[in-house]
Amino acid sequence: MASLLLKHIYKVYPGGVRAVNDFNLKIKDKSFVVLVGPSGCGKSTTLRMVAGLEGITSGQLYIDNTLVNDVESKNRDIAMVFQSYALYPHMTVYQNMGFSLKLRHEKSAVIKEKVLKAAEVLEISDLLDRKPKELSGGQRQRVALGRAIVREPNVFLLDEPLSNLDAKLRVQMRTEITKLHEKLQTTFIYVTHDQTEAMTMGDTIVVMNKGFIQQADSPVTLFEDPVNLFVATFLGSPQMNIVEGMLVKKEGKIGFELEMNKENVVWFKEETAKQIINSDIDFDKHYLFGVRPDHIKISNKGIPAHVEAVEQLGDETIVYTKIEGHKNNVVVKSPLLNNINVNDDIHLDISMNRVYLFDVLSEHSLIGMPSFNKLPCQLKDNKIKVGKSTIVMDSEFMSHLLAGAYEKDRYLAIKPEHIEFEKNESNAPLNVRVDFIEKRTNYNIIFAVVDGVKPYLIFRANKDRNIKVGDELDVYLPLEHISIFDKHDDSYYSREIVYPNKAIAKLKTRNEKTYVSIIGGETLVYDNLHREDGEYEFVLKQDKCKPVFKHKVAKNIKDPLTKVNKGEYLKVSCYDEEPQHKTNTIFVKIKGFEEYVTLNIKNNFSVYKMPTFKIKVPFDGFELKPLEK
Amino acid sequence: MKKDNVRKTDFKENERPRTRFLQFFDIFKHRFVELMKISLLQAVFNMPLIGTLISFYSLVRSSSDINSLMTVFIITSICLLVSVIFSIVGLTGSFYCLKKIAYAEGEFASSSYFVGLVENWKKAVSIGFIAGISLSVTMIGSFFFYYKLSSVNAAIAGFGIAILVIQAMVVLMMSYYSIAQIVIYENKLKFILKNSFIFTLMRFQFNLPAFIIHPGVIVVLTSIMEITMFVAVGLIILFVSIGHLIWFLNILSGFDKFINKDYYPDYYKKGLYKEA
Structure with a gap:
């Protein structure tokens, strides 16, 4: 049993590919956390970092309040179950399950006790003498789970364990794993790309996309209050209907013109209208209107639509409709309907208690619960x-x-x-x-x-x-x-301590040139700065320096070259960065500076692409203060 | 990488063998590597026996008169006593592993072998001693009847040899039953021997074919000529566990029928498919 704390975890692969960005999550003891997202969103990488199979580029990983960044995988007391089972084909189920204990030189009586107990929990006691080739996929996955259970780990990590199973077995194993969590009362971290699996199994779901956490909350909250368009459309089946349009104001009411069609206007309820008015939303811009298929009814009033397809699922009906100007279908999910046929002209009655509004660019939710x-x-x-x-x-x-x-x-x-x-x-x-x-x-x-x-x-x-x-x-x-x-969502609060970029420099002016020698570091040369010779406190400004590097190395970075005069640059070595939307805060080491230096540069540059480079320090890029005596 | 074929259906209980006879083929098919491991481990304990056989052969060939031959027989019978004790002790390890396999417990063969030895070696030494004495007596007795008495009265000599061989067979069969009991049940030695004797006679029709396969084939191969003796040695080293498996499953079927069904229901047909 263990709690986990992931603080500002980053994973950047050589070459600058960012797999995980600023991953912050607190996982309570005994909880069942599901990481969900499309392929390549960084969920497996995060899991592998927790397991210790991948190094953490920056950030801190705590297990039970112990920093484990540098703790070897085998010493983290974690067990991982893989999608491919990874069973030893020449060993029986018993041997597969007991192998990790055998490696730990446990007594055979202890191995036997643990294996039999785990087998009983997983209901595979009758398979102990079988080899993996004799077992079905579901049985193999149980063995893989059993192998994890016998180690009695603090944390179970499951990396898409059901992906290789057929649909029926997946459903069955889903329940089995949930039951197993109940029985073992241990922390589970489960990775999947299947939203149904995530919604049914986890007590906390972490939705990821492009290496960022989009939202982490309970399944019900994610469904009711998605903070952005990605979460809204990722969860729920059929997925949320999204229609573009504009906001309109009329007689104190606020409505939404679906596909800019003045005929198709839905009116927000009073509270939602209040929130829109209060939040400085620009009425001239386009927005995305969202409504889940189960919150639309087929009725005699509302938005006119044309039925394109009908799916009868036995207990419910899914109707695919088309509204004027909207290229995708508007999907309606309702209890069994027998009187709707393809090509019928109907009306859609949208329940305005549960609608969503998203910004087109940022895709953030603008009504209901915001992300921030x-x-x-x-x-x-x-x-x-x-x-x-x-x-x-x-x-x-x-x-x-x-x-x-x-x-x-x-x-x-x-x-x-x-x-x-x-x-x-x-x-x-x-x-x-x-x-x-x-x-x-x-x-x-x-x-x-x-x-x-x-x-x-x-x-x-x-x-x-x-x-x-x-x-x-x-x-x-x-x-x-x-x-x-700021208004561009760039943060001015760094996760690292921001030191004042201070060093001591000696000034010397000769032949109309001022030499600024950073003590213990390099010398910068400028046209006469008209300052007295002597020692000064040299403070580098965060926003004025620019990285300089050879074009050959960074050919894919736009606007990289800045012509520098000899003596106007300093060599730096980076150890971390915090990318924002428009800027990238980098933390670099420069000779002569007591602590690391914090600089804000354009975000088209990543320190992971080039850990050492030079920065141009323009004459207004620093301050010289007289030393206090 | 070789593609791993995954079964579409779950392995079900009813796919298990339904009899001990069918279980032999199931184990042979699925646990062959373990059987080989057991053979090699057993071979370590069979080394004194193999050494005794080889030296017996070479000594017999080099013996020029009846007195030296008699010395060879006496020395060999003493060596046989010790080497049989070793083999029987090793047999406890083999039977312990085979018990795990036959009862579908799926444990590690090599470690189980030594667990079996450690747990049962004391009783195994006693049983080995009895079997060793029996074989030694058979050897010396056979020599006496063959070389000393056959010229006087061939009928009595033949009868004497037959009696000795039959008692050796019975004692050896009893040894198998005894070791099987030791590794499965907790019991006193005298009751183990008593039960073994009863089972040996009661199931003689099953025990005899098993005995012919093992150690019969090996004894025959050993007796024919030198080259077949080396074949027998090879069989002992590599495949002795198959003979042991035949014996063990034969014994288990007897135990299932006469002991387990009524007294140890947990062991009854353990490892087989049991119809409800």
């Missing part, structure tokens, strides 16, 4: 001003802020699930007023107003928490979960 609350803020000294409220930053928080954090147009970002109701040492209070509440299966979503700030602060509250519309209450924002963003 983004409240405009202004940082000054050690305070974050949010509307009329002030949050006091501690020194730990401030040491992670990048240079641009204190500028205008910054946003305080916090995930809804991180907002707390109880005060403690590491969170900051924020006074809010509850404007409306939406009910969900597991919790209520609270839409609250922060005085002087426009978007709602949205958070979850357990159903037993007595919160009513109009209540004024203090919620608490844990500083460790707060980020400072």
